[in-house]
Amino acid sequence: MRPGTPASSAKARRAQPLGDGTASRVDGLLALAVIVALWKLASIGIGADIVLPAPERVLQTLARVATTARFASAFAATAGRGLAAFGISMALGLALGLAGGASRRVEALMAPGLTIVRATPVLAVILLALIWFPAGIVPVFSAVVMAFPVVAADVAAGIRAADPGLIAMANSFGVSRRKALFQIRVPSAMPHVISAARNAVGLSWKVVVAGEVLSMPDHALGTGMQNARMALETAEVFAWAAAGVILCAISDAIFDRLARRIACHTR
Amino acid sequence: MSYTISQLEKHYGSAPVLAGIDLAIPEGAITVVLGPSGCGKTTLLNILAGLDHDYAGNIDGFADSRASYVFQEDRLLPWMSARDNIAFVLRPSIEASRAQSLSWQALSAVGLEDQADSMPPAMSGGQRRRVALARAFAYPSDFLLLDEPFSSLDLKTRIAVMDLFVEIRAKDGRSAVVVTHDVREAIYLADRIAVLSERPARVLDVVDLGLDRSQRSYTSSAAVALETRLYGSILS
Numbered sequence: 261m262r263p264g265t266p267a268s269s270a271k272a273r274r275a276q277p278l279g280d281g282t283a284s285r286v287d288g289l290l291a292l293a294v295i296v297a298l299w300k301l302a303s304i305g306i307g308a309d310i311v312l313p314a315p316e317r318v319l320q321t322l323a324r325v326a327t328t329a330r331f332a333s334a335f336a337a338t339a340g341r342g343l344a345a346f347g348i349s350m351a352l353g354l355a356l357g358l359a360g361g362a363s364r365r366v367e368a369l370m371a372p373g374l375t376i377v378r379a380t381p382v383l384a385v386i387l388l389a390l391i392w393f394p395a396g397i398v399p400v401f402s403a404v405v406m407a408f409p410v411v412a413a414d415v416a417a418g419i420r421a422a423d424p425g426l427i428a429m430a431n432s433f434g435v436s437r438r439k440a441l442f443q444i445r446v447p448s449a450m451p452h453v454i455s456a457a458r459n460a461v462g463l464s465w466k467v468v469v470a471g472e473v474l475s476m477p478d479h480a481l482g483t484g485m486q487n488a489r490m491a492l493e494t495a496e497v498f499a500w501a502a503a504g505v506i507l508c509a510i511s512d513a514i515f516d517r518l519a520r521r522i523a524c525h526t527r
Numbered sequence: 528m529s530y531t532i533s534q535l536e537k538h539y540g541s542a543p544v545l546a547g548i549d550l551a552i553p554e555g556a557i558t559v560v561l562g563p564s565g566c567g568k569t570t571l572l573n574i575l576a577g578l579d580h581d582y583a584g585n586i587d588g589f590a591d592s593r594a595s596y597v598f599q600e601d602r603l604l605p606w607m608s609a610r611d612n613i614a615f616v617l618r619p620s621i622e623a624s625r626a627q628s629l630s631w632q633a634l635s636a637v638g639l640e641d642q643a644d645s646m647p648p649a650m651s652g653g654q655r656r657r658v659a660l661a662r663a664f665a666y667p668s669d670f671l672l673l674d675e676p677f678s679s680l681d682l683k684t685r686i687a688v689m690d691l692f693v694e695i696r697a698k699d700g701r702s703a704v705v706v707t708h709d710v711r712e713a714i715y716l717a718d719r720i721a722v723l724s725e726r727p728a729r730v731l732d733v734v735d736l737g738l739d740r741s742q743r744s745y746t747s748s749a750a751v752a753l754e755t756r757l758y759g760s761i762l763s
Contacts, residue, residue: 425602432576432596433616433666443615447606 313495322499330484331503337479338468339507341396345403345464350457352404353411357456360412361419361449362441374409382406386471399471399482406467407460414459418452419445454519461515465508481507529554530592530670530702535584537570544570546727547584552670552702552719557693559713560706561757562723568706571728572596572672575704592669595662595701597676601655603647603662609634609654610643613662621667633665634658636695653684657691664695671696671703677712686745689715693740710757714750715743722760732760 296315303314313321325331356374360367385405389398422445430440472482481504488496530552537545544567552558562568573579575586576594603612613630614623621629634643637657647655656676663671676692677685693716696703707713713720714736722732734757742749 425598425600426604428578429596429598429602430616432578432594434593434620435616436619439619444604447604 310492310494313498317495318498318502321493321495322502325484325496325499326503330479333479334481334484334500335503335507337396337477338472338481338504341400341472341480342403342461342465342468342507342511345400345407345468346457346461348400348404349407349411349460349464352408353456353460354415354453356408356412357415357449358419358441358446360416361445367416370412374412377405377409378413380405382467382470383474386467386474389471390475395475395477398475399468399477399480402471403464403467407463410463411456411460414452414456415449418449418456421452422448458512458515458519461511462508465504465511469504530588531585532571532575532589533585533587535571535574535582535586537567537574537579537582543727545574545582546729548723548728548730550721550730550733552588552704554702555700556718557696557703557705557716558719558721559717560704560721560723561710561713561761562706562708562728563725563761564708566723566726567728568708568723569599569674572674572704572706576672589670593667595664595666595668595671597659597663597671597673599675599678601647601659603655603658605647608644608646609639609650609658609661612647612658613665616662616666629665630661633661636664637661637691653680653688656680656684656688660688660692660695664699668701671701673703673705675707675709676705678707678709685712686715692716710754710761711745711750713757714738714753715745720757722757731763732757 299312299315303309303312306312309317356370360370382402386398386402389401389405393401419441426444426448427440430444469480469482469485472480473486474482476483476486481500484503485497485500488494488500532548532550532552535545535548536543548571550558550560560568560571570579574582575589576596577590603609604615607615610627610630613633614626617626617629631640631643634640637660639654639657639661642650642654642658645654647658650658656679660676663673673692677689680688689712705713705716707716717736720732720734720736721730722734723729724731734753736753738749738753741747744750
């Protein structure tokens with residue numbers, strides 16, 4: 261058979277290694293299958309649904325819960341809180357990171373505050389927020405307090421990491437400090453900003469759900485989790501938690517695509 | 528404007544780098560500072576560019592003037608097109624549309640008008656070097672400073688870019704100080720060559736070249752004779 265005929269092309273395609281994206285997707289599915297298999301084995305070993313329900317039981321419960329109006333409103337409210345927390349953390353972190361990166365003095369002034377916030381346990385923040393704010397605000401406030409110092413530190417490091425050669429070039433041509441900040445330091449910091457945003461989005465979901473578990477607002481995945489726990493419906497606790505994981509996975513996928521696009525423009 | 532360096536001294540901590548440099552820079556000419564690697568040539572340029580103020584001695588003329596600096600590396604912003612890289616150093620002192628048109632003219636002068644919208648990472652080393660030269664010529668400075676500007680290029684590209692530099696500089700008329708460790712490059716470019724010693728640097732010899740362009744090629748006998756003299760100074 262001559263090269264280029266459909267059969268030989270098909271063979272050539274088969275002979276080629278899988279693309280990076282396909283390979284990593286296959287690896288991801290494989291890892292997920294291993295986790296589910298281990299989970300199933302553990303649930304058989306324990307033999308008590310109230311301690312560890314089987315994966316298929318959780319899936320059935322999720323399918324049942326997911327069709328209720330309560331779930332839809334909880335999912336939307338938690339998504340809204342997570343996005344609000346992420347947006348506020350990014351705005352605050354970017355502003356402080358930019359100021360800290362541009363000035364050693366500002367960075368020194370901010371350092372003790374950021375260290376205290378970073379070192380404070382998340383539960384302590386949530387408990388204090390419970391005293392200060394209404395239930396719906398507690399998760400957002402707690403997530404912002406936990407996420408913005410991470411963003412600020414990453415952005416400041418990125419601003420400082422700009423190529424000193426480019427800064428010297430700008431100085432030699434009499435470019436102002438302000439212009440060098442926004443046209444050299446800020447674009448140089450984009451990989452740090454992307455990494456900061458990725459960390460902030462993950463942290464926001466986790467802390468928002470944790471805050472909801474303790475503050476129990478009317479509509480929230482965390483409230484669903486807490487109610488199920490109090491009713492000893494372990495499978496339902498897993499189902500609500502799985503909804504949180506799905507939310508996080510969706511935002512991660514959207515964010516990864518956005519990050520790749522930004523990276524293409526700043527490379 | 529005349530430029531004179533006198534008794535210029537510089538120390539890094541207790542280690543002397545420049546040990547009393549005396550040199551007159553002829554107006555509207557190319558002065559090449561020739562010296563071994565690490566002797567303090569870049570330090571000298573940084574002082575002349577106003578990037579380093581920690582020195583003793585005088586640099587008459589330089590302090591009141593603006594410099595266009597061509598660094599050893601291209602130092603182009605990778606996220607800006609070739610044209611925007613040039614406009615970046617022109618604004619805000621020059622109005623936006625004029626800066627864009629000056630940038631295009633500068634790229635045109637180095638034969639890169641068709642690459643105006645290209646991003647530096649997509650350009651060859653020779654093209655990036657030409658953009659760096661275009662940026663230096665476009666900037667409204669009083670003199671040019673070039674730090675081993677051609678050393679990263681292969682011989683053929685180096686000669687092409689050096690020819691371009693000499694041609695544009697002759698039309699432009701600005702005084703230029705070029706530092707290099709390459710004797711043949713110095714002969715190829717210079718109207719005056721100042722030979723520096725090992726660190727701490729001092730001026731060993733100053734040679735005014737009367738050669739026309741045809742006598743400066745890498746194979747001309749006049750250039751070879753001059754090369755012998757310069758090597759003698761460096762090795763003395």
